[in-house]
Amino acid sequence: xxxxxxxxxxxxxxxxxxxxxxxxxxxxxxxxxxxxxxxxxxxxxxxxxxxxxxxxxxxxxxxxxxxxxxxxxxxxxxxxxxxxxxxxxxxxxxxxxxxxxxxxxxxxxxxxxxxxxxxxxxxxxxxxxxxxxxxxxxxxxxxxxxxxxxxxxxxxxxxxxxxxxxxxxxxxxxxxxxxxxxxxxxxxxxxxxxxxxxxxxxxxxxxxxxxxxxxxxxxxxxxxxxxxxxxxxxxxxxxxxxxxxxxxxxxxxxxxxxxxxxxxxxxxxxxxxxxxxxxxxxxxxxxxxxxxxxxxxxxxxxxxxxxxxxxxxxxxxxxxxxxxxxxxxxxxxxxxxxxxxxxxxxxxxxxxxxxxx
Amino acid sequence: xxxxxxxxxxxxxxxxxxxxxxxxxxxxxxxxxxxxxxxxxxxxxxxxxxxxxxxxxxxxxxxxxxxxx
Amino acid sequence: xxxxxxxxxxxxxxxxxxxxxxxxxxxxxxxxxxxxxxxxxxxxxxxxxxxxxxxxxxxxxxxxxxxxxxxxxxxxxxxxxxxxxxxxxxxxxxxxxxxxxxxxxxxxxxxxxxxxxxxxxxxxxxxxxxxxxxxxxxxxxxxxxxxxxxxxxxxxxxxxxxxxxxxxxxxxxxxxxxxxxxxxxxxxxxxxxxxxxxxxxxxxxxxxxxxxxxxxxxxxxxxxxxxxxxxxxxxxxxxxxxxxxxxxxxxxxxxxxxxxxxxxxxxxxxxxxxxxxxxxxxxxxxxxxxxxxxxxxxxxxxxxxxxxxxxxxxxxxxxxxxxxxxxxxxxxxxxxxxxxxxxxxxxxxxxxxxxxxxxxxxxxxxxxxxxxxxxxxxxxxxxxxxxxxxxxxxxxxxxxxxxxxxxxxxxxxxxxxxxxxxxxxxxxxx
Numbered sequence: 001x002x003x004x005x006x007x008x009x010x011x012x013x014x015x016x017x018x019x020x021x022x023x024x025x026x027x028x029x030x031x032x033x034x035x036x037x038x039x040x041x042x043x044x045x046x047x048x049x050x051x052x053x054x055x056x057x058x059x060x061x062x063x064x065x066x067x068x069x070x071x072x073x074x075x076x077x078x079x080x081x082x083x084x085x086x087x088x089x090x091x092x093x094x095x096x097x098x099x100x101x102x103x104x105x106x107x108x109x110x111x112x113x114x115x116x117x118x119x120x121x122x123x124x125x126x127x128x129x130x131x132x133x134x135x136x137x138x139x140x141x142x143x144x145x146x147x148x149x150x151x152x153x154x155x156x157x158x159x160x161x162x163x164x165x166x167x168x169x170x171x172x173x174x175x176x177x178x179x180x181x182x183x184x185x186x187x188x189x190x191x192x193x194x195x196x197x198x199x200x201x202x203x204x205x206x207x208x209x210x211x212x213x214x215x216x217x218x219x220x221x222x223x224x225x226x227x228x229x230x231x232x233x234x235x236x237x238x239x240x241x242x243x244x245x246x247x248x249x250x251x252x253x254x255x256x257x258x259x260x261x262x263x264x265x266x267x268x269x270x271x272x273x274x275x276x277x278x279x280x281x282x283x284x285x286x287x288x289x290x291x292x293x294x295x296x297x298x299x300x301x302x303x304x305x306x307x308x309x310x311x312x313x314x315x316x317x318x319x320x321x322x323x324x325x326x327x328x329x330x331x332x333x334x335x336x337x338x339x340x341x342x343x344x345x346x347x348x349x350x351x352x353x354x355x356x357x
Numbered sequence: 358x359x360x361x362x363x364x365x366x367x368x369x370x371x372x373x374x375x376x377x378x379x380x381x382x383x384x385x386x387x388x389x390x391x392x393x394x395x396x397x398x399x400x401x402x403x404x405x406x407x408x409x410x411x412x413x414x415x416x417x418x419x420x421x422x423x424x425x426x
Numbered sequence: 427x428x429x430x431x432x433x434x435x436x437x438x439x440x441x442x443x444x445x446x447x448x449x450x451x452x453x454x455x456x457x458x459x460x461x462x463x464x465x466x467x468x469x470x471x472x473x474x475x476x477x478x479x480x481x482x483x484x485x486x487x488x489x490x491x492x493x494x495x496x497x498x499x500x501x502x503x504x505x506x507x508x509x510x511x512x513x514x515x516x517x518x519x520x521x522x523x524x525x526x527x528x529x530x531x532x533x534x535x536x537x538x539x540x541x542x543x544x545x546x547x548x549x550x551x552x553x554x555x556x557x558x559x560x561x562x563x564x565x566x567x568x569x570x571x572x573x574x575x576x577x578x579x580x581x582x583x584x585x586x587x588x589x590x591x592x593x594x595x596x597x598x599x600x601x602x603x604x605x606x607x608x609x610x611x612x613x614x615x616x617x618x619x620x621x622x623x624x625x626x627x628x629x630x631x632x633x634x635x636x637x638x639x640x641x642x643x644x645x646x647x648x649x650x651x652x653x654x655x656x657x658x659x660x661x662x663x664x665x666x667x668x669x670x671x672x673x674x675x676x677x678x679x680x681x682x683x684x685x686x687x688x689x690x691x692x693x694x695x696x697x698x699x700x701x702x703x704x705x706x707x708x709x710x711x712x713x714x715x716x717x718x719x720x721x722x723x724x725x726x727x728x729x730x731x732x733x734x735x736x737x738x739x740x741x742x743x744x745x746x747x748x749x750x751x752x753x754x755x756x757x758x759x760x761x762x763x764x765x766x767x768x769x770x771x772x773x774x775x776x777x778x779x780x781x782x783x784x785x786x787x788x789x790x791x792x793x794x795x796x797x798x799x800x801x802x803x804x805x806x807x808x809x810x811x812x813x814x815x816x817x818x819x820x821x822x823x824x825x826x827x828x829x830x831x832x833x834x835x836x837x838x839x840x841x842x843x844x845x846x847x848x849x850x851x852x853x854x855x856x
Contacts, residue, residue: 169854169856170552170797170799170836170842170851171797171798171799171800172548172799175856177854177856178855178856185774185855185856186856187772187773187774187777187855188771188772188855188856189768189770189771189772189773189774189775189778189794189797189853189854189855189856190771190794190797190853190854190856191793191794191797191836191843191851191852191853192851192852192853192854193850193851194850194851194852195850196850197684197688197847197848197849197850198684198685198765198790198791198792198793198847198848198849198850198851198852199684199685199687199688199846199847199848200688201790201852202685202688202735202763202765202790202847203622203685203688203689203691203692203697203735203763205763205788205790206622206733206735206761206762206763206788207620207622207692207696207697207733209733209761209763209788210620210622210697210732210733210761211620211696215788217787217788217789217790218775218789218790218791218852218853219766219775219776219779219789219791220775220776221776221779221781221782221783221786221789222776222777222779222782223782224370224371224372224782225372226372226417227372227373227374229374229375229414229415229416229417230358230374231414232411232412232413232414233411233412234412236408236411236412241408244358247385254822257822259820259821259822260820261796261820261835262769262770262771262796262820263820281822283539283820284632284741284742284743285382285383285632285633285709285743286383286631286632286633286634286635286637287383288383288636288637289383289384289387289389289637290383290384290387292389293387293389293396295386295387295397295400296384296385296386296387296388296389296396296400297384297385297386297387299386299400299403299404301397301400302386302397302400302401302404303404305401306401306404306405306408311408312408325742325769326742326769326770326796327769327770328770328772328773328777329770329773329777329778330772330773330777331772340358351358351359351411352358352359353358353359353360353361353404353407353408353411354358354359354360354361355360355361355362355379355385355386356360356361356362356363356364356368356379356385357363357382357383357385363709363710363711364711364743364746365711366746366749366750366781367746367780367781370780370781370782378711378712379711380710381709381710382632382709382710382743383632383709389637422711422712
């Protein structure tokens with residue numbers, strides 16, 4: 001890319017895009033050639049390295065009316081300019097604007113594979129929703145911070161484009177440190193080299209704790225939300241029960257492509273078919289006991305008996321399966337919701353047994 | 358929903374309300390050290406316990422072991 | 427118990443007609459070493475190679491890494507229970523060679539998750555063994571020998587090599603003597619310094635290959651061991667070895683146990699090292715809770731500790747054993763520092779922790795063991811395997827040792843992350 005000027009597209013809302021104020025928040029997409037409003041300062045920061053070839057503008061309310069659809073519309077407009085780099089906002093504390101910037105970044109990054117950078121105040125709802133999908137630089141809650149935020153956005157962009165490896169992390173990826181480049185961490189965890197070994201840190205901190213001195217924990221555990229217990233099942237002998245498991249039991253060939261660690265998928269399989277030909281994809285426990293007799297994980301044999309005896313009304317013919325080894329808590333929560341939604345959708349199921357390894 | 362797990366602590370922590378303490382991590386409702394018929398009897402006990410808990414009211418995360426009546 | 431480790435710094439290793447060390451160079455009679463290894467009828471043949479930093483060599487199917495050590499003042503006392511006669515390890519004089527590691531491979535293993543080391547490129551830069559001069563031994567299995575039995579044979583071959591090399595350096599001037607002297611029964615009670623114990627998870631049976639636990643404690647497995655008091659020297663001096671597979675843990679790390687050595691360093695200064703409680707993690711919940719209570723009781727009532735460091739072994743499940751034991755310790759008034767090893771690269775540190783008891787308020791990130799990293803480096807030579815050796819990836823993809831880039835989890839790279847706390851690694855949010 002040396003010598004070639006970067007084609008840059010900038011996204012703004014109606015206010016910064018100089019269409020109008022709150023009164024114009026419902027206005028739709030407008031594209032102007034070249035930089036607009038804060039884009040002029042952004043262009044100055046880019047200097048000779050890049051040209052803002054177009055500014056895509058959209059009203060806050062218009063965008064918020066249907067975020068996904070509008071991100072798609074905005075993406076098409078952005079893509080038509082074949083950009084090498086994309087900036088949005090910064091949105092500061094504007095909630096609708098922050099969400100729009102985040103959604104635009106997410107869509108552009110996914111589709112065009114280019115770096116996407118925006119700026120928001122830490123309480124902007126766009127931060128939690130989109131920090132994983134874009135580089136969101138930290139901004140104050142007033143627009144007077146504009147020059148500094150733009151400077152940081154461009155500095156971060158150049159750093160990313162340089163392809164420089166971050167040698168302080170073991171993976172040596174092109175992943176600049178959030179503190180150094182003033183952006184919100186993107187929900188990634190990395191092993192980072194440290195002056196002190198794990199042993200040194202633990203002994204040192206424990207001594208401080210024993211001496212009654214202040215000490216710092218490297219992790220602060222969360223408090224989990226309470227879930228209201230669902231009402232109990234009334235008449236088991238007329239109820240349909242479904243079986244779920246996170247032990248990684250799948251049909252032979254693993255058609256769903258579940259991973260044996262850090263798996264993010266679940267599958268719904270005909271239980272009789274699974275028990276005829278199966279495999280286990282879960283590297284967190286010794287699989288042979290289950291491979292020898294999968295009922296040790298998914299109690300098909302006993303459930304069949306209980307149905308035959310009339311103790312249970314029916315066993316649902318679909319078995320819901322995932323592999324819960326070293327994987328993302330949030331995604332597991334999502335998978336649980338997805339499975340739950342599917343179970344409810346089927347309407348006949350009264351309860352479920354989840355067996356876990 | 359009732360969960361059968363040999364690590365009930367995690368289930369409790371995240372807020373699962375009905376939890377049966379399973380046999381062991383590699384075989385939550387099995388026991389390879391037992392002969393086939395005895396193992397199936399054991400598995401039946403776990404499932405009956407689980408179904409029993411599904412029919413009970415609970416106020417919050419509740420762990421039940423096989424031994425409890 | 428008093429242990430003196432006499433260390434000799436080896437600057438180079440070479441094949442020679444005699445095994446001896448002079449001026450920091452170690453000469454090895456490879457034929458003699460081979461004959462020593464082949465005395466075990468379970469081993470058909472053995473491939474022995476000397477490898478150096480910078481070599482374009484990839485060593486595969488590594489099951490363990492061992493530091494050359496032998497007892498100086500006792501006979502038949504090396505790695506007791508594994509090689510030497512069973513006796514308590516950890517007293518007397520031990521010779522140790524620094525700058526040399528023994529890499530033990532099992533080339534035809536059926537295990538999927540095995541260790542890998544490159545002598546140049548990113549892996550060599552990450553691992554301390556990539557900067558040492560190493561002896562790679564790759565035994566082949568004799569016909570009719572069962573897999574698990576051969577794993578034991580390979581492990582023994584590695585330990586024998588460790589002893590043979592250390593003995594071979596006899597007479598060479600010693601560069602450093604480290605003294606590990608701890609009289610647990612008569613520990614100082616007058617200084618008012620807090621007593622700190624180490625709760626040490628030696629093993630977890632959840633990964634047991636073919637349902638057999640790896641012998642790692644005085645020649646036997648610890649799957650059913652109840653928590654017990656250990657003298658730290660037993661761990662430093664060959665009573666405990668690595669498993670039959672590298673999983674962020676190997677014998678070399680245990681011989682240089684990070685937390686134990688660090689507690690010794692602070693002993694008498696701002697704490698009194700009160701001893702070690704060793705145990706295995708449990709797959710059954712009742713055993714887990716019982717073990718936690720017993721361990722906490724040993725820490726509090728037998729070792730009289732005011733504080734404890736809970737050292738974790740690789741795996742998800744061991745977090746829970748650790749956390750329950752930690753809570754029991756805190757309930758008894760023993761202050762804890764507890765390890766955690768986030769299992770996924772997504773989320774925040776809060777998202778990935780598996781316990782949240784308020785009493786466990788000092789948590790140390792002891793590396794993300796399963797972090798995946800890409801190694802864009804091609805070897806010219808392969809030991810312990812070939813260019814076609816499959817490299818494990820949890821995603822259902824196919825990759826081989828000869829590929830220009832491999833995607834591997836860091837716990838399979840020996841020495842990069844180790845559960846004894848030596849790694850200078852912290853987990854940060856990015």
